[in-house]
Each structure stands twice: as structure tokens, then as C-alpha cells.
Amino acid sequence: MSTAALFAWIATVLVGLVLLIIWLMEYDRDFQSSAATRLPVPVISTHALLGIGGLLVWGLYLVTDEERLAWGTVADLGVVVLLGLIMAARWVGVYRAYAAPNLSPSRVVSVPPERHFPRSVVAIHGILAASTLVLVVLSVLFDGS
Numbered sequence: 001m002s003t004a005a006l007f008a009w010i011a012t013v014l015v016g017l018v019l020l021i022i023w024l025m026e027y028d029r030d031f032q033s034s035a036a037t038r039l040p041v042p043v044i045s046t047h048a049l050l051g052i053g054g055l056l057v058w059g060l061y062l063v064t065d066e067e068r069l070a071w072g073t074v075a076d077l078g079v080v081v082l083l084g085l086i087m088a089a090r091w092v093g094v095y096r097a098y099a100a101p102n103l104s105p106s107r108v109v110s111v112p113p114e115r116h117f118p119r120s121v122v123a124i125h126g127i128l129a130a131s132t133l134v135l136v137v138l139s140v141l142f143d144g145s
Contacts, residue, residue, distance in 0.1 A: 016051060
């Protein structure tokens, strides 16, 4: 189960990086007054860094079998999930508030960068994150016994 958690976490991080790349490509400080992002940079950065850092610690736990590392990853995931839920709630608000961007070349529409997230990618990231959380918690509780 620990290895399944590792692969689920890797997949979650990879899909999350796709979302981060989309956000970075669409983020423009110059247009923040007309279409400000609803996802604060510190929240996105902390979410991504803790997600990747926790993955590395989980890998170290799998190599060393130190129980404190396993519990550290559970705490890390708790913070990552909380930040992810906050961002998901804000993204839903942005998604509903802004109609789909008009693709007409004669009209420029400013929308927050997270409006460009594909719903399917957000859903896959969330499903993988939930799976990762469940697998890690179950691994820590039952594999270490």
C-alpha cells in the first residue's frame, strides 16, 4: 500500500504541476487590476512546495522505514489538503463568475489566470489527491504495525 501511495502522490504532483504551469503562463501582473487572481501566490507556492516536499519525505520514509517520517508526511498532507480545498473553493467561484473566455480575435477579455484551468484536470488532481491522502493514512496506520 505504501508503494501505491507513492505512485498516487507522484501522479498528483505531476497533474498539479500542469495546473501550476497553466497558472504561470496566464498570470500577468500588469492585468491584475482588471482580472486579479483569486489564488494568492503564497498559497499556491506553499501548496506546491509542501506537496513536492512531502513526496520526497514519503520516499525517504519508504527507504528508511522511520515512523516519525511517516507521521510527518501525514501532517504535511493535512496542510496541503487544506490549502488545496481553499484554492478549489476559490477556483469554483472564479469559474462560475466568469463566462468562458471569448475566443473572438477582435475582443480581448481579461479573466483571472485560474479561469483557464481545464475542469477535467482540476477534477483529476482532486481525485488523485484524495486517493493519495487515503493511501498514505492507511499505510501509516496499518503497514507499520
